[in-house]
Amino acid sequence: MNIALKVWRQKNSQTPGKMVDYKLSDVSPDMSFLEMFDVLNEELSHKGEEPVAFDHDCREGICGMCSMYINGRPHGPETGTTTCQLHMRSFNDGDTIVVEPWRARAFPVIKDLVVDREAFDRIIQAGGYVSVNTGSAPDANDILIPREIADEAMDAAQCIGCGACVAACKNASAMLFTAAKISQLAVLPQGHAEHQLRAERMVAQMDAEGFGACSFTGACSVECPKSISLDHIARLNREYLGAKLASNNA
Amino acid sequence: MIDVLEEQETGIKLDSKAPEGPLAEKWAKHKFNLKLVNPANKRKYEIIVVGTGLAGASAAAALGELGYNVKAFCFQDSPRRAHSIAAQGGINAAKNYQNDGDSVFRLFYDTIKGGDYRARESNVHRLAEVSVNIIDQCVAQGVPFAREYGGALANRSFGGSQVSRTFYARGQTGQQLLLGAYSALSRQVANGKVKLFPRTEMLDLVIEGGKARGIITRNLVTGKIESHSGHAVLLCTGGYGNVFYLSTNAMGSNVTAAWRAHKKGALFGNPCFTQIHPTCIPVKGKYQSKLTLMSESLRNDGRVWVPKTKEIAEKVQKGEIKAKDIKEEDRDYFLERRYPSFGNLVPRDVASRNAKNVCDEGRGVAASGLAVYLDFADAIKRDSKKVIEAKYGNLFEMYEKIVDEDPYETPMKIYPAVHYTMGGLWVDYNLMTNVPGLYALGEANFSDHGANRLGASALMQGLADGYFVIPYTLGDYLATIGPADKIPTTHPAFKDAEQTVNDTISRMLSIKGDKTAEEFHRQLGHIMWEYCGMARNAEGLAKAKKMIQDLRKEFWTNLRLTGSDMELNPALEQASRVADFLELGELMVDDALNRNESCGGHFREEYSTEDGEAKRDDEHYTYVAAWEYKGPNQPEKLHKEMLKFETVKLTQRSYK
Structure with a gap:
């Protein structure tokens, strides 16, 4: 396959970036997207x-480190797939592929396609x-x-913390991540013992980091490589509301 | 009785510190004998933890809870991304919830036997003892293990074991355990007891007055070289499987922290003991960057087979026929045939070697001839597709994404790949290396798995070391030295080490040769896999030694690096790691040459039984080979820790 690439290049957080064109020939459809970048x-x-x-x-879809915004979609065209699990067979010979970093105020670009996601750690x-x-x-079987x-619980716990939900959201909201x-x-x-305090504190941190508000478009869940359901956002809202009604910090 | 296990000429004394007394009482007695640090004094100590996988995150969290000040370092952008996250199948614990005959002693015995009698009895028994506490702790953290309809925890059996003692969270057990440890770690960050240093790589260990005093790091974003001082340094930096280039390890997994500590005096134990995992997706194409594991749990339901004859296999390789075209009587279920009592569940080393053998006979499948089938047709017929999907759905999906074939319809193709390294820094019963104040936990040490690790035991060891061993043993050392025994980062020992690190980086950048670190790494990996992989022999190893020496020489004269050191520079990071792999590779070869026997993952072709099984030499090799660094391009010196078996009887390992 022959592939044309338009890739975001940015020297560091202080320097403005730009799209740069590259051409690759002899790309095998069995290559992963990242192997194509290796080449x-x-x-x-x-x-x-x-x-x-x-x-x-x-490079097996679980660490959550890879984070490319490919042709306008986080992790590219396949659903339920991280960038590292995306293969070139999802593209056609002669395609032009546009690759950008995650775009969000709370995820500043460090260099090229690398962004800073420490905001997620601080929410946790x-x-x-x-x-x-x-x-x-x-004893583990006592309860x-x-x-x-x-x-x-496992459906929610599968979150890999990649940030695709934020990148997909027009408001750069971190609701799906926090909700999970x-x-x-x-x-x-x-x-259960701490559920109210947890909801209050994590939401407050999420807001403090500069993530946007949730307008419930559902883009996050569609683009989530682990297909985490919007139901969890509904539960977050319920938890948060309950916490605020009972809270001493209201 | 203290085991002083080595001649004294070089001043290194290998004392395992294994406690006396009956096996089952050693740990309890030892815990009582260890010194304690007064609760009010704990805040006066600073502990450096390198790596935030299961061992590192659990150690940092547990030590923070006790009141110590902890600095935790990882090269990833978040501690949650350490490679423990990729473990799929499960974690063992001797809970005996299934009433099927499990016990602490049985888990101990299986681990010692599975390790082919090359591990320390005392350590392994302790591991089995604390395994039960790990499950309790993880459940309390909110780890969503699989459960039965009644609400009790579910278990499954796992390679090499005849009881169901493996706890799991779908095919993502490592992820869930790591996120549990990461959450405990995050709680200590919030409490101010742990300070995180993500995107920071350890590049040297600082030793002064014979003790570990701190580390030198590189901030991977700014490139700045920094010093960190502490009362103790814990290396929880995982294994060195990436010396083979292609492995199931993450791309960033490396030996650098452990290797630089080794060059500063820490002995390296059993470097040639590497584990080849039998069920990985086969290599396809020269651009391949890593290999993907398919959980061993698949062998509970999948049947491993190849065509009975070379002629049929050739047709498969050429693509003329497919698996479903091969009649039942033309299939060879070679594991079931050779090992009727364990069948497809034989330990990893045995399964891998047998797969290699049938492929060497020309009976492999896939275009390369380097693959065997793992077939679920019978299990689907027996249990329904729905049941199989519930057990392995995410693994089947992952396989389909990579290979573009549906494993519900056609058998998976698998081949062995490098997965885990049993060798690592030599440690005593307290997990301390021979350098006072320097500890190694989890895969980074050599201690619990002997010559072969059983499935679902890596997660167990990482968490055992971090949650339940180091909080006790570290206190003993700290109480002995006292809070004042620490040096500032302005000390010449730190400045000298910083200088060395800076010099090495400048030297790499100044070569301006033609070959990238990636190309050197691939070439080294090829040598290691070819001559120091699943089967080894003296002739091949000698050849490999020379090839590695030449490659290393070329590296330092022909390395091509772009960019500078004072910025994010992934190529520089890789070059720095490859430089260490190029040294470690030679030591692995030396160790494999020294060990004139076959045991576990170390298979020397010259030492096998008539039917091709590994032949141990207990008379001459019942020891841990602990290697001492003697300077650049100098042969390392071998020290031996003789292994004493007081409880188990050494027998020929048989899974027939």
């Missing part, structure tokens, strides 16, 4: 040009945990959890 980078190195910086690590630090010290847990509840954690812990008995 491009090797070519650039040999030409004495600087390779394109992009985030990636596990605000309350995305159960306050249990190591060694103080009861029985119906299978449907465990499954629902709040919902996972809200349905489990272990997370």
Whole structure:
């Protein structure tokens, strides 16, 4: 396959960036999208040009590090797929592919396609945990959890924290990410004790980071590589409202 | 009884510190004998934790909870992305919830036997003891393990085990356990007890007065070289499987932290013990960057087979016929045939070697001839597609995405790939290396899996070390040295180490040769896989040693790097890691040459039984090979920790 690429190049957070054109020939349909970038980078190195910086690590769709905005969609054209799991067979010979970084105020560009997603870590630090010290847990089967509840928690817990939901949202909202954690812990008995405080704190942090508001278009869920459901946003809203009604910090 | 296990000429004393007394009482007794740090004094200590996978995140969280000040470092952009996240199948624990005969002793015994009697009894028994606490802790954190309809935890059996002791969260167990540890870590960040340093890579260890004093790091965004001082340094940096270039490890997984510590004096244990996982998606194309694992749990329902004859296999390889065209009587279910009692569930090393053998006979499938079938047709017929989908749905999807074939309709094609490294920094019972104050946890140490790791045991070890071992053993060291025993980062020891790191980086950037780090890495990987992979022999290893030396020489004269050091520069990061792999590779070869026996993942063709099984030599090799660095391009010195088996009897491992 022959592929034309338009790639966002930006030296660092202080320098303005621009789209740059590249051409690649002999692209195999069995290559992953990132392997295609490996080939491009090797070519650039040999030409004495600087390779394109992009985030990636596990290359099996679970670490959440890869983050390319491909032809106007986070992680490209396939649903339920991360960039690293996308293969060139999803494109046609002669295609022009436009590749940009995640675009969001809360995710500043570090270089080329690499963005800073530490805002997500700070949302989790605000309350995305159960306050249990190591060694103080009861026997694992002391609290029985119906299978449907465990499954629902797992559906939410699958979030890989890649940020595609933010990139897909016209408001750059982090609601799906925040909801996934709040919902996972809200349905489990272990997370119940702190569920109100958690909802209040995590939402407050999300707002403080500069993520936009949720207008419930559902783009986040469509583009989520783990197909996390909008139901969790509904649960977040319920948790948050309940927390605010009962809250001393209101 | 203290085991002083080595001759004294170089001043290195290998003392395992394994406690005396009956096996089952060693850990309880040892915990009581360890010194404690007064709760009010804990805040006076600073602990450096490198790596935030299961071992690192759990250690940092548990130590923060106790009141220590922790600095946690990772090269990824978030601690949640460490490669533990990719573990699929599960985590073992001797809960015996299934009433099927499991016990702490059985988990201990299976692990020792599975490791082909090359692990320390005391460590392994402790691992089995604390396994039960891990599950309790994770459930309390909100880890959504699979459950039965009644609400109790579900279990499955896993390669190499005849009881169901594996806990799992769909095919994403590692992810859920890591996110549990990450959440505990995040709580300590919020409490101000842990400070995170993401996108920061450790490039050297600082030793002064014979003790580990801190580390030198590079901020991967700004390129700045920085010093961090602490009372102890914990390396939780995972394994070195990427020395093979193609492996199931993440692209960034590397040996650098452990290797630089090794060059500063920490001994490296059993470097040649690497695990080849039997069920991975086969290599396709020269551009391939990594290999993808298909969870071993698939072998619970999938049947492994190849065509009975070379003639039929050739037709498959040429694409003339497909799996479904091959009649039942023309199929060879080789694991079921050779190992009737364990069948498709034989341990990883055995399954991998057998797959290699049938492919070497020309009976492999796929165009390359380097693949075997993993067939679910019978399981789907027996249990329905729905049941199989519920168990393995996400794995089948992943397979289809990569290979573009539907495993419900046609058998998967799999081939062994490098997956895990049992070797690592030598540690004593307290997880301390021979350098006082330097610890190694999880895959980064050598300690619990001997020559072969059983499935679902890596997650167990990472969390055991971090949650339940280091919080006790570290206190003993800290109480001994006291809070004042720390040096500032202005000390010449830090300045010298910074200088060395800067010099090495400048040297790499100044070569301006023709070959990229990627090309050197691929070439090294090819040498390692060819001569130090699934089967090894003296002749090939000797050849590999020379090839690695030549490649290393070429690296330092012909490396091509673009960009500068004072910016985000992924090519520079890779070059720095490849430089270390080029040294480690040679040590692995030396270790494999030294070990004139076959055990676990280390298979020397010269040492096998008549029917091709591994032949151990307990008389001469019942020891841990711990290597001491002696300077650039110098042969390393071998130290031996003799392994004493007080409880189990060494037997020929048989899964027939």
